[in-house]
Amino acid sequence: MADYIKPVIFRLGNQQFGVDINLVQSIEREINIVRVPNAMEYISGIVNLRGEVIPAFSLRKKFGTDDAVGSIGEDSTIIVNIPGVVKLALEVDDVLEIGDIDANGIVPMPALARTDDTAYLDRVANVNGELVILLDVEKLLTQSEAESVKKFTEEMSNDNGGAANG
Template sequence: MASYTRPVVFSVNEQLFGVDIELVQSIEKQLEVVSIPNATEYVDGIINLRGDVIPSYDLRKKFGFPQKSYGKNDETSSIVVSTKDTLLAFVVDAVHQIGDVDSENIVTMPELAKCEEADYLDRVANINGKLVILLDTDKLLTKEEVTRISQVKEKASNEAKE
């Protein structure tokens, strides 16, 4: 379980989320995403980040938010995080801060808000009076998604070598 004492806070559909900074590999502006036909539902493509092929994961789809077309002038960012299985690039609307959170300002997700399909919604932090939902990136992907993402990465790496 992540410590969350320093989450990277970002927004998707005007809602605040956070991931443990120890899992964040980089924060990138407007990366070019190469579409992958027949990719898993939440993967909108792959990116090339300093020679690594990384799946671009659509949090809007995962969370059931309305889709948004991102243009060249949009201020989107990608947060590259490590999960127990792979690196993922989360496309987010904006990265706001790296927050410092005292443990007494972090609570488990209320039982009423929990469901089995959203086990990745781990805890809630109060950062400067705003509620931030903290994500457990190790629970974000289903086993099927991990398998499909591995296949996509392998295929893309093989094509890059040709």
């Protein structure tokens, strides 16, 4: 195991977060998010990425910071592939960097901040004097949410495929 990790570091409001680059398929700027009424709580819409329909996931809603200052998902979208589950388009304010972090600068998320509902808050890294919360994207969705998102994606893909062929 390497002594460092390589996260994609992004900003959401005034906070910095990171996701493992190995799970990132692409970083998209100014991608069009089609809002879907009555979708699941954290799904704000869908994106069409080179013919693939991918749910747009609102980290603001997941983190309970929906009213935070900043634009919601209009600047950048990080497409992550959650192994065995689904691809998600994470709405972020800005992608800051892809960085190497020395293992000595990483500590586990304090137990006080970690619950069953926040298991995705994995670790905290000190990057140039700034704290970056490293997310475990594989734990962003509960099992039932993952199943619902998978079903939602399949339905949207089938609807889109029918419209594209007709």
